[in-house]
Amino acid sequence: MSSCRTAILSRIRQALNKRGTPTDIDEAFANLTQQVPSPVQPPLSAGTVEAFSRAAADNGAEMHRIETLEELPGWVATRAAELGQTPSVVVAPQFADTGLQWTAIETLDQVRQATDWGLAWGCAGIAETGTVVSVSRDCPSSSLFLVQRLIVVLDRADIVAYQEEVWDRLRQRFSGRIPRTVNLITGPSRTADVEQQIQIGAHGPKWTDYVIVD
Amino acid sequence: MSSVQPYVPNKDFIYRAADALADSHLQQALAKAGRGFVDKRSAAVTRVPNFEAMRDRARAVRQKALQDLDIYLLHFEKKVTEAGGQVHWAETPAQMREIVLQLCARHSATRVTKGKSMVGEEVYLNEALEKAGITPFETDLGEYILQLAKEPPSHIVAPALHKTRAQIQDLFLHHHALGERDLSAVEAIVDEARQVIRDRFLRADIGITGANLLIAETGTVAIATNEGNGDLTATLPRAHIVTTTIDRVVPTWEDASAILRVLARSATGQQTTTYTSFFTGARGDTDKDGPEAFHVVLLDNRRSQLLGSEYQEMLHCIRCGACMNHCPVYQAVGGHTYDSVYPGPMGAVLTPLLRHRDGDYQLPNASTFCGRCESVCPVKIPLPDLMRKLRNREQQEARFKGAGYWITKVFCALAASPRLYRALTSIGTKLAAALGARRGRFSKLPLLGGWTAHRDFPAPQGGSFQSQWRRNGKAQPPVGACPAGD
CATH class of the missing domain: 3.40.50.10420 (NagB/RpiA/CoA transferase-like)
Structure with missing residues (x-):
């Protein structure tokens, strides 16, 4: 429907009193966006990591800390025992190169059933809202949503204060094309569609554990 | 079932x-x-x-x-x-x-x-x-x-x-x-x-x-x-x-x-x-x-x-729903009453502009103009003002001018002539005061059935505002008449 495109753009230009289209759209865009106003951000209630933990807990995530990544397989097994469960855990591909040994739990490459757990390694945490960030180049987006309990591991150094710092990191890491999906996740899934009563566990995970690696 | x-x-x-x-x-x-x-x-x-x-x-x-x-x-x-x-x-x-x-x-x-x-x-x-x-x-x-x-x-x-x-x-x-x-x-x-x-x-x-x-x-x-x-x-x-x-x-x-x-x-x-x-x-x-x-x-x-028009600000809307959550009309009648995917104040503006269907111009009239919608809008859309403009447009474009149009027309003519306005309101006030003197209120009034069905209409207690103002308004500032914050 190229005629629609022409008609819509022509009406827009007419309304904005503009003549014609710039020949180089990238240049035109760059000129319009070169001045970046300083962002208006909510002040943090504490230091970055502490503020992250508080906000995440406020939003329903369960917070944990471990000293080193090597503790992770043991931590997952202990967590399952604490909860009296023997889950299969979908482990994100990022962990393949870590050499971690998952002897005490059954691991999967992809989600098999609704009771599976998921283990992902977030590329950033945002203190402002207690949010973890994952990208589809690191971890399949679907496994963040199809599991019953989602565990997201975060390197303490990857926790930043505000969203804008994550956007800068994404620009630096993916200078060409950014990943198909960037997921910002803040606690377990929820709905208030029945009489405005908040019910945790809609279509996504019912529980979320965030594990900070010091 | x-x-x-x-x-x-x-x-x-x-x-x-x-x-x-x-x-x-x-x-x-x-x-x-x-x-x-x-x-x-x-x-x-x-x-x-x-x-x-x-x-x-x-x-x-x-x-x-x-x-x-x-x-x-x-x-x-x-x-x-x-x-x-x-x-x-x-x-x-x-x-x-x-x-x-x-x-x-x-x-x-x-x-x-x-x-x-x-x-x-x-x-x-x-x-x-x-x-x-x-x-x-x-x-x-x-x-x-x-x-x-x-x-x-x-x-x-x-x-x-x-x-x-x-x-x-x-x-x-x-x-x-x-x-x-x-x-x-x-x-x-x-x-x-x-x-x-x-x-x-x-x-x-x-x-x-x-x-x-x-x-x-x-x-x-x-x-x-x-x-x-x-x-x-x-x-x-x-x-x-x-x-x-x-x-x-x-x-x-x-x-x-x-x-x-x-x-x-x-x-x-x-x-x-x-x-x-x-x-x-x-x-x-x-x-x-x-x-x-x-x-x-x-x-x-x-x-x-809408771009470049007096309604451009409606395009600022980020679809948060705050305006309808705070609207006394929406809270009383719910969203289906607006008969549009966009209900509440934002819908009352957007629906007639996007859909142009008979009856859509009724929607901007479904407002008390209390202003809560504008005060909570995260992008500060002047919703009451846009509804007011649509009401005006409705009056201008209406093929059949209803009673509301003619009443407004007469009022505009009167308001533009202060002497005539004062004379008529003074007569009207005295007449209403005399008729309602016994009970101090009216339980029925012509053209105001919607009001009197649920509450009585108070009878005027004295002359019109303007006549009272002439008599003693300038000499006595209305101290305490309207406490700050009320």
């Missing part, structure tokens, strides 16, 4: 409002919703000391986006294409339906999952898909409930706000053949929906979602949700189609942040929604999952005509 009847609204707002006030289920549901949204928003905005500055920034972003809308849309399109996706342009709802149906045919789709999309509702997409033999499965819990009930949404954030738990329970028992079970708890209802819809996610050929924002910088579609259904709809099927409009675009990711900061706080009183997801193009070689095809269908439907 009664079978579900399709929802057929009365053509006249006044009758729809009367029906809504007499609907005990609706009134029960509205009472339960009550101040929930209002209190949650209030708590969320008082938790941050700079919410006003956030509103100003969000408004500035919307202004900036519209100022060079053509450049941002073209850059968005270029980046979507570079990321392996495709942008389609539709001037009318019919064209949007046609494009989506062609895409479904191209991808041999028979099963479609849908995330919540108000634009999908605006163009009656489900009806078109069903007619073409394609089954659309709504996956947002509220939209799913309404699909079972064969009803349109009554709120842009909480589509099934008008449904009681008992009604939802009946719908599930009627439509899901799962035997005897107890659905009295909300948890049981939500769990059942999760179980029924999960299989549909896994078997869908195409996923259709809306968009909260389009980011021109990278050709990215941003979606803010709480349930996770939008992500499963966008990620699992072979193709992802986004139905959205030309005014959703913002220049950069930083601009998106400015909008997101006020969106969830204003909508549900959250700092942020549980999921904020950014989709750019189709699955790339190194992506671990995602659809093979990505399409964005951009609808105009008269929005470009």
Whole structure:
């Protein structure tokens, strides 16, 4: 429907009193966006990591800390025992190169059933809202949503204060094309569609554990 | 159990409002919703000391986006294409339906999952898909409930706000053949929906979602949700189609942040929604999952005509629903009374401008002009002012001038002639004072039946305001007559 495109753009230009289209759209865009106003951000209630933990807990995530990544397989097994469960855990591909040994739990490459757990390694945490960030180049987006309990591991150094710092990191890491999906996740899934009563566990995970690696 | 009847609204707002006030289920549901949204928003905005500055920034972003809308849309399109996706342009709802149906045919789709999309509702997409033999499965819990009930949404954030738990329970028992079970708890209802819809996610050929924002910088579609259904709809099927409009675009990711900061706080009183997801193009070689095809269908439907007009600020709207949550009219009659996918104050402005249907001009009149909508709007849209302009336009364009038009005309003529106005109001006041002197009030008055049906009209106690002002107003300042803050 190229005629629609022409008609819509022509009406827009007419309304904005503009003549014609710039020949180089990238240049035109760059000129319009070169001045970046300083962002208006909510002040943090504490230091970055502490503020992250508080906000995440406020939003329903369960917070944990471990000293080193090597503790992770043991931590997952202990967590399952604490909860009296023997889950299969979908482990994100990022962990393949870590050499971690998952002897005490059954691991999967992809989600098999609704009771599976998921283990992902977030590329950033945002203190402002207690949010973890994952990208589809690191971890399949679907496994963040199809599991019953989602565990997201975060390197303490990857926790930043505000969203804008994550956007800068994404620009630096993916200078060409950014990943198909960037997921910002803040606690377990929820709905208030029945009489405005908040019910945790809609279509996504019912529980979320965030594990900070010091 | 009664079978579900399709929802057929009365053509006249006044009758729809009367029906809504007499609907005990609706009134029960509205009472339960009550101040929930209002209190949650209030708590969320008082938790941050700079919410006003956030509103100003969000408004500035919307202004900036519209100022060079053509450049941002073209850059968005270029980046979507570079990321392996495709942008389609539709001037009318019919064209949007046609494009989506062609895409479904191209991808041999028979099963479609849908995330919540108000634009999908605006163009009656489900009806078109069903007619073409394609089954659309709504996956947002509220939209799913309404699909079972064969009803349109009554709120842009909480589509099934008008449904009681008992009604939802009946719908599930009627439509899901799962035997005897107890659905009295909300948890049981939500769990059942999760179980029924999960299989549909896994078997869908195409996923259709809306968009909260389009980011021109990278050709990215941003979606803010709480349930996770939008992500499963966008990620699992072979193709992802986004139905959205030309005014959703913002220049950069930083601009998106400015909008997101006020969106969830204003909508549900959250700092942020549980999921904020950014989709750019189709699955790339190194992506671990995602659809093979990505399409964005951009609808105009008269929005470009609002650009540069006195109604341009309506295009700032970020669809948070705060205006309807705070509207005394919406709270009394609910969303269906507006007979539009966009109810409440924002709908009262948008519907006549986008749809131009007979009766749509009634909607800007469904306001007390209390101004709460403007005071809570995260992008400071002057909604009462826009409604006032539409009321004026209605009067100018009306083919048949009703009583309201002539009464206003007479009043304008009188008000323009102070001497005549004073003389007539003085006579009227004295007459009303004399007639009502015995009881001090009227229980019936000609042309004011709507008022006197519910309350008495007080009789004037003395002369008109102007005559009293002449007598003693200048000498006695009205100290204490109206305490500050009342």
